[in-house]
Amino acid sequence: MAYSVSHKAEHLIGSEIIRLAGEVNQKIKEGHTIYNLTIGDFDPHLFPIPNALKDAIIDAYNQHQTNYPPADGMLELRKAIATFIREKQGLDYAADEYLVAGGGRPLIYAIYQTLLDSNDKVVYPVPSWNNNHYCHLSDAQKIEIETLPQNGFLPTADELKPYLADATLIALCSPLNPTGTMFRKEQLLPICELVLAENKLRAQSGKKPLYVLYDQIYWMLTMKGVAHTDPVSLMQEMKPYTIFVDGISKSLAATGVRVGWSFGPSTVISKMKSILGHIGAWAPKAEQVAVSQFLQNHSALSQFIDHLKNKVEIRFSGIYNGIKQLQAKGYPVDIIAPEGAIYLTAQFALQGLTTPAGQSIQTTEDITAYLLNEAQLAVVPFTAFGVAKGTNWYRISIGTLKEEDVPQLLVKLENALAQLHK
Numbered sequence: 473m474a475y476s477v478s479h480k481a482e483h484l485i486g487s488e489i490i491r492l493a494g495e496v497n498q499k500i501k502e503g504h505t506i507y508n509l510t511i512g513d514f515d516p517h518l519f520p521i522p523n524a525l526k527d528a529i530i531d532a533y534n535q536h537q538t539n540y541p542p543a544d545g546m547l548e549l550r551k552a553i554a555t556f557i558r559e560k561q562g563l564d565y566a567a568d569e570y571l572v573a574g575g576g577r578p579l580i581y582a583i584y585q586t587l588l589d590s591n592d593k594v595v596y597p598v599p600s601w602n603n604n605h606y607c608h609l610s611d612a613q614k615i616e617i618e619t620l621p622q623n624g625f626l627p628t629a630d631e632l633k634p635y636l637a638d639a640t641l642i643a644l645c646s647p648l649n650p651t652g653t654m655f656r657k658e659q660l661l662p663i664c665e666l667v668l669a670e671n672k673l674r675a676q677s678g679k680k681p682l683y684v685l686y687d688q689i690y691w692m693l694t695m696k697g698v699a700h701t702d703p704v705s706l707m708q709e710m711k712p713y714t715i716f717v718d719g720i721s722k723s724l725a726a727t728g729v730r731v732g733w734s735f736g737p738s739t740v741i742s743k744m745k746s747i748l749g750h751i752g753a754w755a756p757k758a759e760q761v762a763v764s765q766f767l768q769n770h771s772a773l774s775q776f777i778d779h780l781k782n783k784v785e786i787r788f789s790g791i792y793n794g795i796k797q798l799q800a801k802g803y804p805v806d807i808i809a810p811e812g813a814i815y816l817t818a819q820f821a822l823q824g825l826t827t828p829a830g831q832s833i834q835t836t837e838d839i840t841a842y843l844l845n846e847a848q849l850a851v852v853p854f855t856a857f858g859v860a861k862g863t864n865w866y867r868i869s870i871g872t873l874k875e876e877d878v879p880q881l882l883v884k885l886e887n888a889l890a891q892l893h894k
């Protein structure tokens with residue numbers, strides 16, 4: 473078959489989330505009221521960025537901070553991030569072990585491009601965000617580990633172990649997009665032990681190491697009683713093999729400000745810098761100046777994080793308790809207790825039920841359409857995150873949800889569920 477574009481471009485899969493968002497937006501244009509809980513973003517009217525950060529960005533533009541920044545990020549910002557991470561996480565990295573870019577996406581792409589040769593294998597759990605696309609763009613082979621709800625949809629060491637001898641990269645995320653669940657020490661520690669054991673063998677053979685990409689972009693948005701953990705904090709021996717992805721997009725509700733950072737072994741970070749330097753994926757200079765100042769404003773930062781977590785928790789609590797009440801009434805729904813990020817994991821086990829119009833619900837697409845059309849509820853099925861067709865598990869994102877809309881949303885959901893019959 474002849475292509476008008478490259479084979480890679482021709483076979484790149486589009487985002488199911490964007491496709492679903494298009495359907496939702498069309499319904500809204502037609503006058504429907506939709507609770508759009510699809511996009512992993514914040515409504516800035518409900519979740520504005522910190523005032524001090526906004527003012528600092530404006531000041532930086534007024535001071536003409538509009539030329540090229542350094543390819544690895546401004547030194548002042550990298551020093552501020554290093555201090556922040558050292559104080560908050562206890563991770564000790566030098567400024568030259570950090571790389572700043574325009575959000576987390578180019579950093580993840582750079583990690584893939586830096587570590588992977590053609591046909592190298594990447595192991596990652598499903599559901600997870602975008603790893604399949606990064607594998608495609610890097611000509612890597614994907615090894616998807618389908619995870620279980622009883623483990624919070626996080627991979628276990630036993631699930632990963634059979635695939636690590638042939639892998640180059642393990643891609644992990646905590647808090648996890650799409651589930652909002654988090655690794656506990658007892659889950660992550662055995663994975664680290666496997667990585668170290670594998671790399672001990674590889675050191676003897678001269679084989680390329682097995683690395684861990686650890687995406688912690690949501691780590692500051694953790695709920696009460698749940699602590700964030702990471703490979704290097706658990707085992708210092710993991711430091712040469714772990715590359716972190718982080719930034720302000722989620723913790724400061726600043727998805728459009730585009731300041732992210734990666735840190736890890738200097739040999740890897742320096743090559744990532746070269747790749748992104750050619751792409752030009754740096755964060756805008758004014759935003760870098762502002763973030764550098766804001767990370768050193770400990771009072772404003774702490775107050776904002778506490779305020780943001782409180783707003784997230786209110787929405788989490790309303791949705792979680794509401795769906796649990798529906799489950800107690802006998803409806804075929806379930807939900808996992810929220811732990812972090814801005815996501816809830818809910819199950820709508822509607823397969824085999826019949827709608828008022830006489831349609832039998834059989835597929836994931838049927839469930840999604842019924843929730844959208846009858847409950848005015850737009851949520852994302854886990855098929856958008858790599859899970860096989862037929863799943864009835866969904867991501868609920870609360871970043872655009874008004875607090876006062878939660879009760880009515882649950883009423884409409886119950887009314888829709890009450891109309892179904894066997």
